[in-house]
Amino acid sequence: MAGSSKKSRQSRKRRVATRRADAERRGAEPPAATPPKNRPTASAAKRAPGGKPLTMKASLDEAPPAPWHPIPLTEILIFVGLVLVVVGLVTQRIEVLGGGLLVVAASSTELSAREHFAGYRSHSSLLAGVAAIIVSTLAGIALGALDVGIPVWSLLIVAAVVFAVLFWLLRRAFRNRTGGLSFRV
Structure with missing residues (x-):
């Protein structure tokens, strides 16, 4: 049985090579190789702005534009924040x-969310982690204000559950946006 599948693969390779050689002699476009069955085809995958199907390597022209596009507001805010951090460290305030x-x-979370939901790069871990930190911090502050004696490990469990659920949802949203890719670099 293994020998017959090997022969069929060899004959398929010969047929494809013959078709390509014929197409090159005619000056036509050579036929594309059949895509693997476990990957989405180019027609099923989402397309980049240039019309090409999305690949694992994201190009710079696929980056989503900001709503305030001509003004680099995100970069300006990151710079201002870094200056404030340095001033705070120097003045000890x-x-x-x-x-x-x-x-x-x-500003970094905004950029990550914009890239993630546009299908440019996956930031599932970062966004889920930020949400888990926010939820557990707010829960701790609220329970502290209500003077409820609750152990810290319970807030860590809440943070872990929020992280796990959001990571799964964010990864699924990214796959839907990119036609099946789990991440892009």
């Missing part, structure tokens, strides 16, 4: 340091 970290985190 925790408010300035925290504000700078918050500005950098917010």
Whole structure:
């Protein structure tokens, strides 16, 4: 049985090579090789702005434009946040340091969300982690304000559950957007 499948593969390779040689002699486009059955075909995959199917390597022209496109607002905010972090460290003012970290985190999260939901690059772990931190922090603050004695490990469990559920949902959303790719580099 193994010998017959090997012979059929060899004969298929010969047929494809013959078709390509015939097409080259005629000056026509050579026929494309049949795609593997476990991958989405080019017609099933989403297409990049240039009309080509999406690949594992994302090109710079596929990057999603910001709503405020001519103004590089995200980059400006990241720079301002970094300046605030440095000023906060030098002056030893925790408010300035925290504000700078918050500005950098917010603008970086916005950029990551924009790239993720456009199918440019997958940021499932980062976005799920940010959401888990926010949910567990708000839950801790609310329970502390209500003066509920709850152990810290329970907040860690909440954060882990939020992370796991959101990671799964975000990965699924990225696959739907890219035609089956789990991540892109």
